[in-house]
Amino acid sequence: MSRRTAVLAIAAVFAASAGAANLPAAVPVDQLTDLTGSAVTIVTLKARDNFANEFQYDVTVKNQGSEPLVADSLVIVVDQITDLAGKDATDRIEVVGYDGQTPAGKPYYLVPPGSRPELPPFGQSEPASVRLRNPYYTILFTPSFRVLGQRRPPPSSPSSESLTTLVQALIKKGVLTLEEWLRVLQPSSQPQP
Numbered sequence: 001m002s003r004r005t006a007v008l009a010i011a012a013v014f015a016a017s018a019g020a021a022n023l024p025a026a027v028p029v030d031q032l033t034d035l036t037g038s039a040v041t042i043v044t045l046k047a048r049d050n051f052a053n054e055f056q057y058d059v060t061v062k063n064q065g066s067e068p069l070v071a072d073s074l075v076i077v078v079d080q081i082t083d084l085a086g087k088d089a090t091d092r093i094e095v096v097g098y099d100g101q102t103p104a105g106k107p108y109y110l111v112p113p114g115s116r117p118e119l120p121p122f123g124q125s126e127p128a129s130v131r132l133r134n135p136y137y138t139i140l141f142t143p144s145f146r147v148l149g150q151r152r153p154p155p156s157s158p159s160s161e162s163l164t165t166l167v168q169a170l171i172k173k174g175v176l177t178l179e180e181w182l183r184v185l186q187p188s189s190q191p192q193p
Contacts, residue, residue: 034147040147063119065121
């Protein structure tokens with residue numbers, strides 16, 4: 001294995017370990033941050049059952065901030081449902097299949113994290129399926145949602161102790177020689193193009 005390959009392997013291992021160490025554990029909904037200013041919802045009507053007067057929406061979260069968001073921490077809260085008269089009709093509408101309630105008693109849905117551990121700036125989440133039933137058959141506007149979640153903490157640099165341990169393991173396995181590692185550590189005397 002060449003020196004360049006070994007150095008790239010070291011960098012990849014540390015990048016992966018630094019990223020995994022910064023993922024917070026699951027946090028209760030009452031401890032999540034309101035991200036509504038920097039994360040917006042995109043609401044799409046997917047189905048309507050006229051007989052039961054039930055509406056199904058796909059709701060995705062778009063990160064409009066400059067920091068990544070932790071994908072599996074995202075929650076959309078049914079904030080308000082307005083009727084044609086401009087009054088809040090949230091208490092007259094049945095929210096079907098929600099995942100829980102906030103301490104204020106508002107129903108929320110968990111946003112599926114998808115395959116990525118984070119939602120990058122200007123990225124869009126997988127859709128959460130929201131179902132609302134209107135037993136009074138009144139005319140309603142599209143519901144509004146709030147977004148709760150966590151911002152991704154900035155990456156921390158790996159400790160020199162763990163780097164030393166990794167380099168020792170690579171040298172012991174014969175992937176890297178001590179001389180190659182010492183050359184990597186010394187600044188190059190050749191001018192950079």
